[in-house]
Amino acid sequence: MLPYYKFDKIKQFYGVPHTLEYRNGYRIATALSQESGCNRVSELTKTLHDCTWMYGRVKPKPIAPFKPDFVQNDKIILTFDGFFRQKVFEPNAEQYDLIRKVKIMYFMVDDTITVVEPAYINSGYSQGRIIRRSRITKDPHRNLHLTWKDLNIGIELKMFGITFHLTDCDSFTKEFLKANGIELNDIHVPPSEPRLFKQRPVTAPVNRSVCFKNSEIRPNIGIVLSFESIRIDGKKQLHDCVPYYISYYLEDGTISVKERKHRDESFDFCPYLIKRIRVPRYSKQLINNLIVAEEESFNEQKDERDFIQPSDFVVGKEVNLLGHRFLIRDCDARTRQYYEDILKVQQGERVMIDKIRPIQLKTDIPKYIGFGTPEDSLASCKSLVPREPRKNIVRYIVNANKYLRFGCVLDSARPEDQNRQFILKYSLADGKIGINELSITNSGIQGGKYVSPQLIAKNDCFKNEPDYYTCKDLYIGAILHVNCRRFIITSADLNDYRYMQENPELFSQEAIDSVRDYLISTNCLSSNEALICSS
Structure with missing residues (x-):
């Protein structure tokens, strides 16, 4: 290695000594330090005894993040x-x-x-x-x-x-x-x-089973005698009386009377005529205060013969429950088996009565008042939540985007309406008729949509059951009453005539002939083509 390119590991300070420096923005002269870069004993001693060369540096403690x-x-x-x-x-x-x-x-x-x-x-x-x-x-x-x-x-x-x-x-x-x-x-x-320390009277609940012995209750838990009956009313015949179900609970001797519901019945439905209670045999004595009488009957341990018993229910006979007369018509198979095995009584056959005729209420349909279509108004009369009238989906799919177009004029005595020209457009998909007016230069009348597509009823039909215009009513010379205006059909196009030839069952022969004669007179159809189409 070249001289002066050797790195000394002991030397850590390579700065050059100086006498001028800045402190707080001011230039200050200082004395020259006698220790040079590599001659500092303190630096050398610190470096020689530095453990970081062998064990590495000590990791600083992490600073906890600030939390508000x-x-x-x-x-x-x-x-x-x-x-x-x-x-x-x-x-x-x-x-x-x-x-x-x-x-x-x-x-x-x-x-x-x-x-x-x-x-x-x-x-x-x-x-x-x-x-x-x-x-x-x-x-x-x-x-x-x-x-x-x-x-x-x-x-x-x-x-x-x-x-x-x-x-x-x-x-x-x-x-x-x-x-x-x-x-x-x-x-x-x-x-x-x-x-909390006051002694207030607390009414204990009535225990319906206190008047029975345990030996009588245990075998009868869950056993219910079911009877089918009708409520007898002196002002009505038997087939007009309301049917009821009578249930006798052997567990505690209680009786409940429930009305049978039919969908076709028009009178008010009452689920329970008599809720589950013990019914006394002589109800007139207790009819004013039934609840008090019932509690007293249990507390005083009255005779069981004072209340309605299973032996009082016989098919074909009447039973009086709290002043209501019921005719027992029939009972289920389990009830018949109980009477035969326990009471040794043979129940009779089912009492046949003519079919109960439901009360038919005649509802008068109100008159159409002009809001919306008659079909929408009629749907609101049939149900609380009106439903959209049904549409002929097959007709809509087959005749989608198919129209019959006719030219027409106004049948009016006003001179300004004599030159007005209209195009009548009939939709084969839903039967709606729309009328557009042709714009004429310097006529003073702006053309465009005159009648939006809608079902147009005939002038002499009943408003609640309207008779709408169909394709049978559209031909040359026909008069249509639209919103208190009279339109006379004066022309047709070739497409209308071809559709009439393909579907002759939808049009009369006079309508087909009138359109054919018009097209021949306007040179839109030759006589030979008319013969070919008719054949």
């Missing part, structure tokens, strides 16, 4: 248990305070507080969120708000006119407050409500 307060305090909630008193005024009792327990939650992220009352069943008052999440003012004069340092067990907080007493807090809140140097007070026990 709203990130550090996010999802930190301090929860306290508390209560507040509410005055209760009862006319027939002493005045007492209602103790309402709440949860007070403090959100560290924005110093807001919310108060929520847990829901209790049958409390008698509305529960839930009492105070929405908001900042609570502590001193309005100095504009100070409550912070987490102001919260502790045993203190009172007055928020929006309500005084809350803090009684306890959760474990996380205790650890957080202790870690921040706040000493917690002793846990307070909330006072009990005076109304």
Whole structure:
């Protein structure tokens, strides 16, 4: 290696000594240092004892990223248990305070507080969120708000006119407050409500099985006797009476009467005529207060013969249930088997009655008032949710983009309408007719669309059931009434005549001849071509 191209590993300072330097923008002269670049003993000693040559450099400690307060305090909630008193005024009792327990939650992220009352069943008052999440003012004069340092067990907080007493807090809140140097007070026990110690009468539910012995109940659990019947009405015949299903539950001797529903019935449907109860045999004595009588009957252990029994249901006979007369028509196979095995009674055959005729209500279709089409108005009369009238999809697909065009003029006595020319366009896909007016120079009338495509009804038809113009009504010389205007067809094109020849069943012979004669007179069709087309 050439001289002076050798690198000294011990030497670390290669700077040249100097006496002039800048400090804070000022030029300052300094004394020349006696130590040169490679003669510094301190540098040499430091280099010789540097462990980084053998073990490497020590990794610096990572600097923790900066986190703002709203990130550090996010999802930190301090929860306290508390209560507040509410005055209760009862006319027939002493005045007492209602103790309402709440949860007070403090959100560290924005110093807001919310108060929520847990829901209790049958409390008698509305529960839930009492105070929405908001900042609570502590001193309005100095504009100070409550912070987490102001919260502790045993203190009172007055928020929006309500005084809350803090009684306890959760474990996380205790650890957080202790870690921040706040000493917690002793846990307070909330006072009990005076109304809980009042002896109020509690009505016990009626046990329907107390009047039966256990030996009678166990075999009859889940056994139901089903009967098919009709409700007898003196003003109606049997085939006009409403059918019902009568169910007798052997478990507790209760009876339910349910109406049978038919789709074609037009009267109001009532699911249950009689809900599941015990029906007394002499119902007139208990008809004014049936519930009280039923409770008394169970408590006093009345005789079972006072209530309807399975032996009272016989096919072909009547039974009176709470003043309603029912004719038993039939019963199911399981019920017949029960009567034969247990009661030793043979049920009769099914009572045949003429087919029950549903009540047919005649609905009058209202008159068409002019809004929309008659088909749309009729659909709103048939159902609550109107449906779009059905369309002939096959006709639309076969005749898509096929039109018949005719020339027409206005049948009017006004002189300004004598020279007006129109083109009538008939759509073979949906039968709609559109009329466009030809523009004539210096006529003073702007041409364009005159009648938008629509179904046009004839002048002498019934509005509720309109008769629309079809292709049969379009020929040379025909008169069409469109929106109180009379149009006379005066011309046709060659395409119309060819379509008439291909579909002669859709047009009369007079219509075909009129179009053919017009085309021959205008030299659009020769007589030989007309003979070929007709053949």
